[in-house]
Amino acid sequence: MKPISSKLDQIFSETPQPDEIHHNFFDRRNIGPAYEAGKDFFKINSKQSIGGFSCSEFSSLDDIYELIHPQDLSFVIDYAVKAVEFANTQMDNVLSCNGQLIFRIVGKDRREYTVCRKSFVSGAINNKITRNVSFYSDVTWMRASPKSWCLMGDNSQYFDLKFQEVELFKDIFSTREVEVLRLLARGFHSRDIAEALKISRHTVDTHRKNMLRKVDVANTPELLTLSRDMNLI
Template sequence: MSHELAYLKYIVLYPQFNPIPVGVFNQTPFSFSSYQKAWNSGIEFADVGEISDMLEHNPLLNQMLLMQGAALAVKDVSSMQYPLILGDVENVCGWPKELFFNEGVEAYIAKIPLADQPGLEEMTKSINAYVAALPPEKIKSFRAIFDYRMIRKDGRVARICQESIVLKTDQQGNILFFLALVSDISHVKRIDKQHLHLTDGTEHLLFEVDDTNQCSPLDLLSKREVEILKLLNQSLTSDQIAEKLFISVHTVNTHRQKMIRKMGMADTTDLLNFLKVYRLL
């Protein structure tokens, strides 16, 4: 199945930092209420107690997050609140976790630059539609990885990677509780475009938010391309890779340039970093 067909199948207030991208004027303006709708916020109230208890009383989990410089939160979709927040929130997001505890998801979204908010909404729609179409046995294998920028309290802009799984859905497949693991990837992702990786453990779909803030499918790398990248990640030279794979050096270099163009990266280092962040390598 082509990525275009797969996409058809599964259908966060600081404007001074970024101009509105080309094409945004033809779309409905972003608002928090539209973001809520993307989360199917009309669902019935759900009890988060059992999920919070399971995660909150786990000191090793919080310590691990602090050591890794990451933060974790449970999003209650029905209330748009974070009943549980763990880890190094201020280091990652630039704001104290009490802000998000007290003011919820709306406060978090408000810290995301205006230019990234429409793309985040579209990625959210794709995530929810994808999950709703999954059979129950595939929900536990679902993972979404995506990125957006965040304006920190000190004025710096960081790029955040969010990796999420579904904790609970209702009978219609709507997400009730969403677990989000966030980390600062500013040092490894230098390109401005937002990306989304959806997987059910078997299938992998990769999207790029284009200039009209739509999620456009990207072709995944071939088996041979992944083989070459894994060897590049081991710091092998083109000559060494060619010898190991019984192909010419020219073929190795051609594959390298093709992969860089295919993923819209600047060089091999950017490509490797991107694929590792999105767990595609």
């Protein structure tokens, strides 16, 4: 079985329909290799190339995924499934969702290339993603690290591939505590934070103690490490 075929039902919940909300990124941003995919739907910019292959050689999302380096394939699939699932369940407006992924592909000449894939939601029904459009760039020259990713959109700061409990994290800290946390991450001391937020130093210290207690860590460095892992800062 081709690797992505069994995942399509998880990625796209519905087939694109005439009454969906649709952003036409594909035609408006037709720069370089690009494709649009959905359940039982695939469209590609056939005049471009990826890794030495003409895009006209690709007729499905499976064909695109078969280019991915074997050591990066499971990561790319995992990201795709979890990012769309997160958007469908945690974002107030899935059309705000967009992401960037860096991984390796094997070109026509059997050489490895590092590519950056930027994806945007292009279709939605009832705030569920029906299709997206992706643009490829060859970033081999940048020596970028494979398996790097970024997700943007509503509540995207709570998304992380490494932790299942990340969705619960957004309910742990209050808005003010997150503000204090992010200033701590920038190297601010309690006095500086109090001045920046126009609150007392005692209030800042109380927020700090409460955050340590809520996530059961001993000190601020541990708090910041955990928060970075959870994409809060």
